[in-house]
Amino acid sequence: MKNKWYCSPLQSMREIKPSPASRLLQIAIVFLICVPAAWAGDAPAWMHSLVNAPLPAHDEKTDAVLLYSETNVSVISTDKVKTVVRQAYKILRPGGRDYGWPSIPTNANRKITALRGWCVPAEGKDYEVKDKEAVEVAVPKIEGSELISDVKYKMLRIPASDPGNIVGYEFEVEEHPLVLQDGWAFQESVPVRESHYSLQLPPGWEYKASFLNYPETKATQSGNGQWQWAVSDVKAVKKEEDMPPMQGLLGQMIISFFPPSGQTANGFSNWSQMGNWYRGITAGRFDASPEIKQKVASLTASDPSRLSKIRTLAQFVQSDIRYVAIELGIGGWQPHSASEVFTHRYGDCKDKATLLAAMLHEIGVESYYVPINTNRGSVTPDTPANLGFNHVILAIKVPEGVPETSLVAMLNHPKMGKILFFDPTNEYTPFGQIGGYLQANYGLLVTPDGGELLSLPKQSSALNSIQRTAALALDPSGKLQGEVHETRMGDRAWGVRATLRNVTNDQDRVKPIENVLSSSLSNFRLTKANVVNLMQSDQPFGFNYTFEADGYAKTAGNLLLLRPRVLGSKSRGILETKEPRKFPIEFEGPVKDVDQFEITIPAGYEVEELPPPVDADFGFASYHSKTFAKGNVVGYTRTFEVNDLSVPVAKAEELKKFYRIIANDERSTAVLRPKN
Amino acid sequence: MDPRKLNADLVVVKVNGKDIFCDPGAAFTPFGLLDWTETSVPGLRLDKEGGTWIKTMLPTPTDSTIERSATLTLSDTGDLEGKLKITFTGLEARRRRVEERNEDEAERKKYMEDTAKEYVPVACEVDLTNKPDWTSSSNPLVAEYSLKIPGWVSGAGRRGLLPVGIFAAAERGVFDHANRVHPIYFEFPSVKADDITISLPLGWQVSSLPKALNNDAKAVVYTMSAENDKNSLHIKRKLSMDIILIEQKFYPALRHFFQSVRSGDEEQVVLQPIAVNAGN
Numbered sequence: 001m002k003n004k005w006y007c008s009p010l011q012s013m014r015e016i017k018p019s020p021a022s023r024l025l026q027i028a029i030v031f032l033i034c035v036p037a038a039w040a041g042d043a044p045a046w047m048h049s050l051v052n053a054p055l056p057a058h059d060e061k062t063d064a065v066l067l068y069s070e071t072n073v074s075v076i077s078t079d080k081v082k083t084v085v086r087q088a089y090k091i092l093r094p095g096g097r098d099y100g101w102p103s104i105p106t107n108a109n110r111k112i113t114a115l116r117g118w119c120v121p122a123e124g125k126d127y128e129v130k131d132k133e134a135v136e137v138a139v140p141k142i143e144g145s146e147l148i149s150d151v152k153y154k155m156l157r158i159p160a161s162d163p164g165n166i167v168g169y170e171f172e173v174e175e176h177p178l179v180l181q182d183g184w185a186f187q188e189s190v191p192v193r194e195s196h197y198s199l200q201l202p203p204g205w206e207y208k209a210s211f212l213n214y215p216e217t218k219a220t221q222s223g224n225g226q227w228q229w230a231v232s233d234v235k236a237v238k239k240e241e242d243m244p245p246m247q248g249l250l251g252q253m254i255i256s257f258f259p260p261s262g263q264t265a266n267g268f269s270n271w272s273q274m275g276n277w278y279r280g281i282t283a284g285r286f287d288a289s290p291e292i293k294q295k296v297a298s299l300t301a302s303d304p305s306r307l308s309k310i311r312t313l314a315q316f317v318q319s320d321i322r323y324v325a326i327e328l329g330i331g332g333w334q335p336h337s338a339s340e341v342f343t344h345r346y347g348d349c350k351d352k353a354t355l356l357a358a359m360l361h362e363i364g365v366e367s368y369y370v371p372i373n374t375n376r377g378s379v380t381p382d383t384p385a386n387l388g389f390n391h392v393i394l395a396i397k398v399p400e401g402v403p404e405t406s407l408v409a410m411l412n413h414p415k416m417g418k419i420l421f422f423d424p425t426n427e428y429t430p431f432g433q434i435g436g437y438l439q440a441n442y443g444l445l446v447t448p449d450g451g452e453l454l455s456l457p458k459q460s461s462a463l464n465s466i467q468r469t470a471a472l473a474l475d476p477s478g479k480l481q482g483e484v485h486e487t488r489m490g491d492r493a494w495g496v497r498a499t500l501r502n503v504t505n506d507q508d509r510v511k512p513i514e515n516v517l518s519s520s521l522s523n524f525r526l527t528k529a530n531v532v533n534l535m536q537s538d539q540p541f542g543f544n545y546t547f548e549a550d551g552y553a554k555t556a557g558n559l560l561l562l563r564p565r566v567l568g569s570k571s572r573g574i575l576e577t578k579e580p581r582k583f584p585i586e587f588e589g590p591v592k593d594v595d596q597f598e599i600t601i602p603a604g605y606e607v608e609e610l611p612p613p614v615d616a617d618f619g620f621a622s623y624h625s626k627t628f629a630k631g632n633v634v635g636y637t638r639t640f641e642v643n644d645l646s647v648p649v650a651k652a653e654e655l656k657k658f659y660r661i662i663a664n665d666e667r668s669t670a671v672l673r674p675k676n
Numbered sequence: 677m678d679p680r681k682l683n684a685d686l687v688v689v690k691v692n693g694k695d696i697f698c699d700p701g702a703a704f705t706p707f708g709l710l711d712w713t714e715t716s717v718p719g720l721r722l723d724k725e726g727g728t729w730i731k732t733m734l735p736t737p738t739d740s741t742i743e744r745s746a747t748l749t750l751s752d753t754g755d756l757e758g759k760l761k762i763t764f765t766g767l768e769a770r771r772r773r774v775e776e777r778n779e780d781e782a783e784r785k786k787y788m789e790d791t792a793k794e795y796v797p798v799a800c801e802v803d804l805t806n807k808p809d810w811t812s813s814s815n816p817l818v819a820e821y822s823l824k825i826p827g828w829v830s831g832a833g834r835r836g837l838l839p840v841g842i843f844a845a846a847e848r849g850v851f852d853h854a855n856r857v858h859p860i861y862f863e864f865p866s867v868k869a870d871d872i873t874i875s876l877p878l879g880w881q882v883s884s885l886p887k888a889l890n891n892d893a894k895a896v897v898y899t900m901s902a903e904n905d906k907n908s909l910h911i912k913r914k915l916s917m918d919i920i921l922i923e924q925k926f927y928p929a930l931r932h933f934f935q936s937v938r939s940g941d942e943e944q945v946v947l948q949p950i951a952v953n954a955g956n
Contacts, residue, residue: 573799609833
């Protein structure tokens with residue numbers, strides 16, 4: 001989803017670690033600065049003291065280790081916080097060179113007042129780079145849309161960032177904080193030798209610290225209003241395919257600060273208070289302008305029911321308001337006013353939610369913001385209240401008497417009654433449903449009573465499916481031809497609709513079909529194809545096509561070898577690795593795919609052998625297939641269903657076995673022989 | 677003439693009357709070859725008279741090869757397991773040496789294992805067992821592995837079916853789409869040659885072998901054969917590409933060729949228990 005990462009570009013106060021995304025920025029810098037600066041200069045004593053420091057436990061694949069990290073936070077007042085950070089990495093492998101490219105986020109409210117970096121090489125003199133060698137780079141635009149943001153990155157290139165060398169940097173930040181909260185993310189994708197965090201509060205201030213994904217470490221008080229925390233030998237969290245989001249795995253401390261007077265407009269210590277904070281910064285944003293009122297009236301004039309009016313307004317915001325994110329300063333969290341969004345006909349996720357809330361209010365339907373993180377597992381009931389969200393959707397209070405049959409993404413709230421979750425940013429998910437990325441995910445329901453972290457509904461797997469039926473005929477040469485009808489619903493329709501949205505010619509429109517065919521057939525000719533309900537996202541999407549595949553069935557002597565599973569692949573090899581799995585395997589959403597193929601065999605042939613049926617039910621997912629002969633037809637049916645959204649590590653071997661069973665079935669062959 | 681387009685310097689050495697092109701700046705390039713970006717392109721040979729336009733050399737397919745030689749054993753459960761040796765020569769070796777020149781041994785091991793995995797169409801277990809020579813410009817780059825492919829042979833009742841395209845994954849998904857707008861560019865001519873010996877499990881025999889294939893389209897040639905010798909199976913596959921640039925109008929023919937390659941790779945050897953007479 002295009003807005004997954006950028007709806008809330010606000011970062012924690014820590015620096016951004018090198019990543020593939022930041023690597024792109026680094027490439028840009030290479031072009032900006034023709035001659036890389038390399039200055040001789042002594043590294044500070046705190047870095048030299050690390051030269052002989054023992055390394056934390058690591059394996060041969062470890063790119064670098066974080067030898068030392070120190071974050072010193074001084075809260076000056078409710079609107080001023082100073083932070084000084086020091087970090088030093090020892091680079092162990094070529095892949096660790098990226099640690100010589102620190103990038104620090106900055107915006108109008110967050111000034112970097114000092115930045116320096118050093119390298120202590122294994123041999124030779126130290127290097128130093130200063131502020132003036134740093135480059136500021138803006139956030140890249142969102143793929144397929146626009147992003148205008150004042151978040152920039154100040155980046156340094158530390159010379160000689162090579163294996164065996166130690167790179168380090170120090171920066172100071174002065175911030176006008178959006179909220180009186182900080183995060184100490186002390187665990188990384190590389191091992192950490194030691195990490196320190198200190199907090200200096202003005203007299204009378206208090207703090208509340210919560211540890212996440214790591215045992216709590218008690219603070220030591222080292223003076224009036226000063227506390228310190230330290231961790232050492234922290235294991236790395238290495239990436240695995242389809243693992244839970246890093247945000248939900250890494251050890252971190254969330255710390256909130258409170259002035260002597262108690263609550264402030266920008267402070268909170270629980271979800272309820274965070275809800276109030278969010279309600280505060282969005283107050284007045286969804287007042288409807290006369291133009292909005294007029295539009296609502298004209299859009300809903302012919303709608304016979306309350307539900308159809310709601311649906312009409314939802315679809316208007318879904319499809320007629322273009323996704324464009326303009327996020328300056330607090331704009332990462334605070335939406336533009338509904339009237340602005342309506343006038344410009346564009347906005348980001350929270351802008352779209354705001355406009356829809358304003359329009360719904362005009363027909364007497366109330367709705368509420370739901371900030372959420374689209375990576376399920378980033379925020380859980382164990383997570384302390386924090387700004388860990390990257391998206392905003394809407395919870396619509398379902399009026400009494402509205403028929404609920406189509407309202408799948410609905411829950412019965414003990415106080416609010418029936419509320420329906422709806423993502424106005426997602427143009428392709430039908431009203432009444434939500435995408436897999438939101439299902440069983442935790443969002444913050446913001447109501448006049450405050451905020452409440454709650455789990456969104458998980459939908460039936462049948463609502464996210466590909467149903468494929470084929471009537472095919474085989475000739476004696478092994479050529480297969482026939483007709484396929486494919487119906488897609490839920491996220492499985494969304495992806496194709498998004499791909500085809502801007503396609504204007506037929507040659508490109510058939511490419512998704514060609515992709516399906518080529519993944520299963522060594523050769524094919526697509527002879528006819530059409531698309532059903534491309535833009536009608538409230539209807540199932542469909543492909544109808546005919547194809548021919550020469551030599552599909554292989555000859556073996558006088559036999560014909562026929563693979564009944566003609567199209568589609570459900571097996572995956574993600575667990576076929578040497579290393580044992582460490583983290584759960586995540587599915588994007590529930591799935592139920594059904595294939596039904598009928599293949600008329602050539603006259604003069606009969607079935608000699610058929611593959612056995614497969615019935616694999618592992619609880620988290622199931623797979624059932626059956627090949628049968630009926631007269632001169634070989635039939636094949638199968639159902640692939642994902643029920644759970646996460647498979648625990650303890651069941652990783654079961655999942656591996658599950659995929660192997662499917663792979664075996666997908667390759668199974670029927671044997672046809674000439675009739676006597 | 678636009679001098680900015682002449683962006684590299686080569687040396688032409690006349691040996692026994694024959695021009696040998698050398699690029700001293702192109703690391704790991706075997707003697708007599710050039711980096712592919714410098715092959716078959718116009719260049720200005722400087723001489724006393726000023727300069728003469730010449731065309732740089734174009735390597736032959738056999739200058740750059742990938743040879744995969746495997747000795748495998750088929751288990752009762754349909755798994756293939758054994759030794760695999762991959763030999764990269766010419767520009768195939770150079771490409772990999774350049775790509776990994778700044779990496780360490782652990783990364784190079786992973787790279788070579790991933791390379792082998794990418795050749796096999798299904799999930800497999802690969803372990804690099806030797807230390808390839810990453811520094812040479814002239815020696816082939818040789819990687820030796822232990823290899824296991826779980827469930828390669830699928831069941832068909834009492835029979836077992838063994839697809840011959842064990843290292844054919846790279847040719848899957850090539851030229852899927854029927855329409856093409858631009859010409860097709862291959863970096864350099866090359867040959868992929870597979871030589872696979874498979875020992876069959878006790879009590880099993882070959883019931884049927886696919887016909888040998890020889891699809892000779894001149895510039896591109898595909899051959900595949902499978903032979904049975906007592907208790908073992910011998911599969912040979914060769915794909916030779918003697919092209920670098922093909923006009924868009926020839927795309928259908930090229931696509932058809934690759935479809936026939938994939939079709940050939942899907943051919944199956946039929947196995948059956950010795951005690952059973954299948955009657956074919």
